Amino acid sequence: MNVRLYNARILTMEKNRPVFRGEIWVKNEKIAYIAPQEELEGEWAKDLPRIAWDIEIDCRDNLLMPGFKNAHTHSAMTFLRSYADDVPLDKWLNEKVFPLEAKLSGEDIYHLTRLAILEYLTSGITSIFEMYLTPDTIAEACLDMGMRCVLTSGLNNFSSSIEQLEDEYLKWNKKNSLISYQLGFHAEYTCSKELIYNISQLAHEYRAPVYTHISETAKEVEECKARYGMTPVMFLDTMGVFEFGGGGYHCVHVTGSDMEVLRRRRMCVVTNPASNLKLASGIAPIAEFERRKIPVAIGTDGPASNNCLDMFREMFLVAGLSRVREGDASSPDAMKVLRMATVQGARAMRLSKADVLAKGKYADIIMIDLHQPNMQPIHNIPKNLVYSGSKSNVCMTMINGRILYRNGEFNIGDSVENIYTKCDKIVRRLTDV
Amino acid sequence: MNVRLYNARILTMEKNRPVFRGEIWVKNEKIAYIAPQEELEGEWAKDLPRIAWDIEIDCRDNLLMPGFKNAHTHSAMTFLRSYADDVPLDKWLNEKVFPLEAKLSGEDIYHLTRLAILEYLTSGITSIFEMYLTPDTIAEACLDMGMRCVLTSGLNNFSSSIEQLEDEYLKWNKKNSLISYQLGFHAEYTCSKELIYNISQLAHEYRAPVYTHISETAKEVEECKARYGMTPVMFLDTMGVFEFGGGGYHCVHVTGSDMEVLRRRRMCVVTNPASNLKLASGIAPIAEFERRKIPVAIGTDGPASNNCLDMFREMFLVAGLSRVREGDASSPDAMKVLRMATVQGARAMRLSKADVLAKGKYADIIMIDLHQPNMQPIHNIPKNLVYSGSKSNVCMTMINGRILYRNGEFNIGDSVENIYTKCDKIVRRLTDV
Numbered sequence: 030m031n032v033r034l035y036n037a038r039i040l041t042m043e044k045n046r047p048v049f050r051g052e053i054w055v056k057n058e059k060i061a062y063i064a065p066q067e068e069l070e071g072e073w074a075k076d077l078p079r080i081a082w083d084i085e086i087d088c089r090d091n092l093l094m095p096g097f098k099n100a101h102t103h104s105a106m107t108f109l110r111s112y113a114d115d116v117p118l119d120k121w122l123n124e125k126v127f128p129l130e131a132k133l134s135g136e137d138i139y140h141l142t143r144l145a146i147l148e149y150l151t152s153g154i155t156s157i158f159e160m161y162l163t164p165d166t167i168a169e170a171c172l173d174m175g176m177r178c179v180l181t182s183g184l185n186n187f188s189s190s191i192e193q194l195e196d197e198y199l200k201w202n203k204k205n206s207l208i209s210y211q212l213g214f215h216a217e218y219t220c221s222k223e224l225i226y227n228i229s230q231l232a233h234e235y236r237a238p239v240y241t242h243i244s245e246t247a248k249e250v251e252e253c254k255a256r257y258g259m260t261p262v263m264f265l266d267t268m269g270v271f272e273f274g275g276g277g278y279h280c281v282h283v284t285g286s287d288m289e290v291l292r293r294r295r296m297c298v299v300t301n302p303a304s305n306l307k308l309a310s311g312i313a314p315i316a317e318f319e320r321r322k323i324p325v326a327i328g329t330d331g332p333a334s335n336n337c338l339d340m341f342r343e344m345f346l347v348a349g350l351s352r353v354r355e356g357d358a359s360s361p362d363a364m365k366v367l368r369m370a371t372v373q374g375a376r377a378m379r380l381s382k383a384d385v386l387a388k389g390k391y392a393d394i395i396m397i398d399l400h401q402p403n404m405q406p407i408h409n410i411p412k413n414l415v416y417s418g419s420k421s422n423v424c425m426t427m428i429n430g431r432i433l434y435r436n437g438e439f440n441i442g443d444s445v446e447n448i449y450t451k452c453d454k455i456v457r458r459l460t461d462v
Numbered sequence: 463m464n465v466r467l468y469n470a471r472i473l474t475m476e477k478n479r480p481v482f483r484g485e486i487w488v489k490n491e492k493i494a495y496i497a498p499q500e501e502l503e504g505e506w507a508k509d510l511p512r513i514a515w516d517i518e519i520d521c522r523d524n525l526l527m528p529g530f531k532n533a534h535t536h537s538a539m540t541f542l543r544s545y546a547d548d549v550p551l552d553k554w555l556n557e558k559v560f561p562l563e564a565k566l567s568g569e570d571i572y573h574l575t576r577l578a579i580l581e582y583l584t585s586g587i588t589s590i591f592e593m594y595l596t597p598d599t600i601a602e603a604c605l606d607m608g609m610r611c612v613l614t615s616g617l618n619n620f621s622s623s624i625e626q627l628e629d630e631y632l633k634w635n636k637k638n639s640l641i642s643y644q645l646g647f648h649a650e651y652t653c654s655k656e657l658i659y660n661i662s663q664l665a666h667e668y669r670a671p672v673y674t675h676i677s678e679t680a681k682e683v684e685e686c687k688a689r690y691g692m693t694p695v696m697f698l699d700t701m702g703v704f705e706f707g708g709g710g711y712h713c714v715h716v717t718g719s720d721m722e723v724l725r726r727r728r729m730c731v732v733t734n735p736a737s738n739l740k741l742a743s744g745i746a747p748i749a750e751f752e753r754r755k756i757p758v759a760i761g762t763d764g765p766a767s768n769n770c771l772d773m774f775r776e777m778f779l780v781a782g783l784s785r786v787r788e789g790d791a792s793s794p795d796a797m798k799v800l801r802m803a804t805v806q807g808a809r810a811m812r813l814s815k816a817d818v819l820a821k822g823k824y825a826d827i828i829m830i831d832l833h834q835p836n837m838q839p840i841h842n843i844p845k846n847l848v849y850s851g852s853k854s855n856v857c858m859t860m861i862n863g864r865i866l867y868r869n870g871e872f873n874i875g876d877s878v879e880n881i882y883t884k885c886d887k888i889v890r891r892l893t894d895v
Contacts, residue, residue: 309791
């Protein structure tokens, strides 16, 4: 498919390149050409290739930018949305989440993931870093709908295994350009020392980075210190888990020494501010990560803890919570936050071909409607996006060159109501005590 | 106009009344009838009046609920959106806000307010508590577009006067059902003791409540203590300002004694969480207000400090920030927050006829699209609204019986692009140094 997006404003998210007017040409799954208006109207425009377009879209001066990278989620937890809220964290996990999760089949997870994907598309999310129970059916859901997905394992003492982790790692890193896989496990507090040792061995075997939940709550850190005399970051690093880098989800309660490890191991932090608020976990030290040059990406976390899958909400929270924590209204600025939600997300997810808009990159492009009142006036587009933007401004989501969502309509190979009905049936079965 | 809204789920926000299925009948500006489906299908349904409908809307099982009450805003500050961010608060006010505000005309404020009203409608906001420079042209904008508005004055040492405050109070409390007026002034720190004394006298003359910014920043409180040896709440109360109640915008930095005054004077607090984050002011003690039975309403504050006018964002922030402040993931629950954004807002604004959906109340009704992925599955509608809701779910906004916004289209007596163009022209003039 050849798609021409014209009459656009373009924010490529390449460093120091401001918004300009022009066109983007998409050929199959990649960006073939990005042209400022001057190039198209210039002397040598006649030398541009003539392409037979399958689709031409007048962007009406709206914005094209890279899709958001949701760098941490558990998509299929849609079944728990608004089912287990307003209770303390322990009760939430032990009385609500775990008993229902125990009843989930791989097929359930397929359908529940599809519901989440619908929401990602409405929010301009074009890649997800996904940790949940059955990576195979998650991948299937993403492939069926066209979502780009980096899988990781939620391996712990009770589910998955080292063998399964290795199998999945090998299987999903060569199968399809939409899917890749990074080594990962649930968290220090759900894995035995032996299991963590084996994960570390696997990381060494493949010289691979490792991703896991780290220091989400103060309690988790205290318990790890009681167990091993060290914080989770220090303990996992001592076990060799991060020899080849990787990333920590949450990192709300980290010490200066923890951060030194994260920096030295060239790890990234994935912050999940809405989830950290809703579960009363705390406010992550984003400014301190920035000062220490630890790259920060942004995730929604799963819909049971957040409860929505919306990077606009997360971006505002990253900006606002850091300001309150630091007592400084000047930082982080909007562009910095926008980079976290796009380029740094891609870096955390090792998606170097889906980070910015440029020739040869995957065509993961969203269109932002600037003709809505919350985007007016147009003093500064990045600030508009981060401080007053909303998923309601997303009028097109393209992944891998395919338009999956446009003007409220989905193009995902199934009807929305059909997906709702399937999920509803699953939810009824799961919650039928 | 007679409007029938059928096939709906209805959340009236009356105490302890859960969501039910039924119809709402609107006759001119008021709700004529709210019926559960059983009543419509029951024995005595034949006795229901037969009405010639001007409009009948199939709600497709979507939700009807009272519109949101935005209990604190400065609408016309749309001109500053994304113009003055990422700078410290002092610099923001003195170098950006004040110099540009000095150039504003009443007509500018008319147009800039209209831009904000468009955004309110997209976010399901049906009433605003408005403090800005020229109440007359703000009222004009609201009347022209059909927005319900409670005006108050931003009176301070440099703008407006006691005489003007009294004139406006008398004028706008009898003119039109859409507009009312409450006594107010900007803040302790911008008003002389003499001016505050005069305001107090006026409050006594009319036995009227008074509204003002209070204890938004720690600096403001410190300066007041240096000036008068008391916190702003204590000082203003000592001056007799709150003899007949009223409300405090922000109240981020209040003491136990301050709260005792607020409770004793039966005042309400209007919290503005997004603004308090973005300007690094702090996190308001919402749980403590609740414990002391001080009613809390929610405001967006102006678009220069927030920067968007979206009660969904505010609701999530109220829930999330209070959790983190208290270290308790169980409270406030979603229904409590939803009450703040609707019923308690109406109470703060003295809009007793626009609080809940019931026979005889003003028809300020919004429809929430439950067929979008972020509203699925439907375990619990109030939780869905507060934790995963978005302005993108608002598919109809009706004020005073008139449908002003539906499915992305406005019905406000002017074209949206015309309003954008007018505002753009004003913005260019103001920022042309």
